Amino acid sequence: MKLQRSLTALAAAGALVLSGCGDDDPEGATIGDSASTSVSDSPSESPSESETPSGSDEGDAVDEAEFLEDMREGVEGFTTAHVTMDIAAGSGDMSGEGDIDMTDGDLAMAMNMSMPALGDGKVEMRLVEGFMYMKMPGQSGGKFIKMDLSDPNGPLGDLGGLTGAFDPSKSLDMFGEGLTKVVDLGEGDLDGEELDHYRLTLDTSKVEAFEGLPGTAEVPKTIEYVMWVDDEFRMRGMDMDLPTGKTTVRYTDLGDPVDIEAPPASQIMTMPGM
Secondary structure (H helix, E strand, O other), X not given: OHHHHHHHHHHHHHXXXXXXXXXXOOOOOOXXXXXXXXXXXXXXXXXXXXXXXXXXXXXXXXXXXXXHHHHHXXXXXXXXXXXEEEEOOOOOOEEEEXXXXXXXXXXXXXXXXXXXXXXXXXXXXXXXXXXXXXXOOOXXXXXXXXXXXXXXXXOOOOOHHHHHOOOHHHHHHHHXXXXXXXXXXXXXXXXXXXEEEEEEEEEHHHOHHHOOOOOOOOOOOEEEEEEEEOOOOOEEEEEEEEOOEEEEEEEEOOOOOOOOOOOOHHHEEOOOOO
């Protein structure tokens, strides 16, 4: 039915956000014709003579294991944040804004996603204690559909890609599997704030998250990201330039109080067909 197809598409979109890949042609053409894709340095970058948290200087290659250790420490200090994301793709642009909470080690999330491919209006999502709640304009009667993410036999299958798109720890898992090169880009301006940033190169053949993507999404052999971190090595941004367009994710207001709760029972419905 239309509702189930739309929710499945939304879940698949989350996986594509995490992977940085998407369908560029509605008739089934794929990206990834070249051996790799990359992201260029921002022209606003300014050099820094100070050492970075990894102990490298601007332009130096950074030891991958040392970089990952810094990232792990940063994730341990990551509690709450406001998240914004924009994805430009040939199959339809997407944007999202909301809050995440990782205080207890598990991701809680409240997001509004705008996905024109799924119709007018915003998709409201809440993730609380392992349950995903989604409200889709015109398709759920103004109520939230509740889904158990731990159920492998759920009507939508694995929604891990959807939640992973907003979770810095999931990005760390991905980089840990396939990271082959890190280059220190020094300090640069990100939305008015001076932050350290790095160029990361991933071997996609070693990354589990790239497996099982829709058949129309062919993953390049290597992908390059630019990652921005603060002085505690907490992720503040990630940029990707791909043939389908540019993807950006930003984390702001780190540590500020957030209010993420499950919808009241009166606002929850069972997914049709369950």
